[in-house]
Amino acid sequence: MTDRRLSGKRSSMIEGGMTGNGDDDGRNIRRQLRLRKGAGRMGDLDPGLMDATEALDGIGSAIGRTPLVALSRLFREETFRVYGKLEMMNPGGSAKDRPALRIIREAIRSGDIRRGTTVIESSSGNMAVSLAQICRGLGLRFICVVDPRTTESHLRLIRLLGGEVELVSSPDPVSGDYLPARIERVKQLQRQIGNGYWTNQYGNPNNYLAHYETTMPEMMEALPRIDYLFCGVSSCGTIRGCAERLKDGGLPTTIVAVDAAGSVIFGGAKGTRKFPGLGAAMVPPIARAELIDRIVYATERVCVDMCRELLRSEGILAGASSGGVLAAIRSLRDDIPPGSICAAILPDRGDRYLDTVYNDEWVANNV
Numbered sequence: 161m162t163d164r165r166l167s168g169k170r171s172s173m174i175e176g177g178m179t180g181n182g183d184d185d186g187r188n189i190r191r192q193l194r195l196r197k198g199a200g201r202m203g204d205l206d207p208g209l210m211d212a213t214e215a216l217d218g219i220g221s222a223i224g225r226t227p228l229v230a231l232s233r234l235f236r237e238e239t240f241r242v243y244g245k246l247e248m249m250n251p252g253g254s255a256k257d258r259p260a261l262r263i264i265r266e267a268i269r270s271g272d273i274r275r276g277t278t279v280i281e282s283s284s285g286n287m288a289v290s291l292a293q294i295c296r297g298l299g300l301r302f303i304c305v306v307d308p309r310t311t312e313s314h315l316r317l318i319r320l321l322g323g324e325v326e327l328v329s330s331p332d333p334v335s336g337d338y339l340p341a342r343i344e345r346v347k348q349l350q351r352q353i354g355n356g357y358w359t360n361q362y363g364n365p366n367n368y369l370a371h372y373e374t375t376m377p378e379m380m381e382a383l384p385r386i387d388y389l390f391c392g393v394s395s396c397g398t399i400r401g402c403a404e405r406l407k408d409g410g411l412p413t414t415i416v417a418v419d420a421a422g423s424v425i426f427g428g429a430k431g432t433r434k435f436p437g438l439g440a441a442m443v444p445p446i447a448r449a450e451l452i453d454r455i456v457y458a459t460e461r462v463c464v465d466m467c468r469e470l471l472r473s474e475g476i477l478a479g480a481s482s483g484g485v486l487a488a489i490r491s492l493r494d495d496i497p498p499g500s501i502c503a504a505i506l507p508d509r510g511d512r513y514l515d516t517v518y519n520d521e522w523v524a525n526n527v
């Protein structure tokens with residue numbers, strides 16, 4: 161483990177019950193729609209408009225209110241307690257169900273998504289699965305721009321859910337990254353299709369607002385206090401929404417961001433990353449570094465080792481970034497005062513990583 165300071169923050173490298181998707185919101189939307197429908201009866205309702213309450217029905221109603229469990233076996237030796245928020249229990253298998261639902265719902269409400277709109281996103285995995293699931297439920301066409309790092313299981317899931325996959329096979333010639341190439345393809349598709357809506361998870365405020373309104377309140381309600389929050393970062397939607405909610409509540413929680421070695425979100429040199437989930441090759445426009453107290457960089461090795469330890473000790477099959485988040489807690493164990501309560505967000509399910517994290521041969525050759 162190495163320490164370095166970054167814009168005044170400590171950073172280190174490790175080597176080795178509330179209302180879910182917002183009942184209040186649902187009531188508000190229903191109220192607004194009653195008003196709009198009333199207007200429609202008088203002859204001015206646009207048949208192209210969609211009803212935003214539809215997004216909260218069916219599969220949308222199953223998003224959020226995920227369990228928070230004590231990880232007392234994994235952290236048996238410690239003098240502090242650790243609770244894991246099992247975001248893998250969302251119907252799409254990840255925390256991304258929450259922003260996907262809110263982004264689509266708000267775009268329907270604003271009229272940006274109408275009947276016949278094609279939803280487009282650049283994603284290397286979970287966001288695409290979540291959007292495909294919600295778009296299928298609403299009868300919307302969905303196109304996902306991916307790159308060769310997207311796992312075979314994510315691709316199969318996206319297609320099964322009715323999503324169309326657009327593969328960008330070569331990186332951007334200037335930066336050498338896939339992300340700018342994927343975004344360029346999204347913009348191209350928007351121009352070609354004409355009525356395409358780019359959900360833009362890296363820049364859309366509804367990404368972090370979903371966590372502000374649901375993920376963090378659920379944890380605040382379940383725990384008497386939260387001394388430390390450990391959260392993985394990529395678009396930074398989860399950490400921003402959760403950190404802003406804690407700060408707005410006047411809570412003095414220490415916010416720890418867990419990033420991938422090789423990510424440039426908080427500066428540093430760009431490197432290759434093998435797992436989808438943690439890290440980014442650019443600074444996400446919605447990132448707010450000033451909300452973060454400490455940054456821990458997790459290597460692929462620690463992600464794999466900790467995922468396997470979590471499985472052995474707690475029987476929880478989680479994705480790579482969950483391993484990184486839990487390894488970050490262990491790496492800071494000497495700094496966490498006895499009696500502290502730590503909350504860790506575990507972003508996705510492990511069955512999408514059976515061919516990587518949980519495959520000995522893959523690990524031997526790649527990590």
Ligand SMILES: Cc1ncc(COP(=O)(O)O)c(C=O)c1O
Pocket residue numbers: 254256285286287392393394395396397398399436437438479481482507508
């Ligand atoms: C598995 C996994 N972990 C962590 C993250 C980071 O979440 P966020 O994009 O909200 O920063 C993501 C985001 O895609 C993810 O898929």
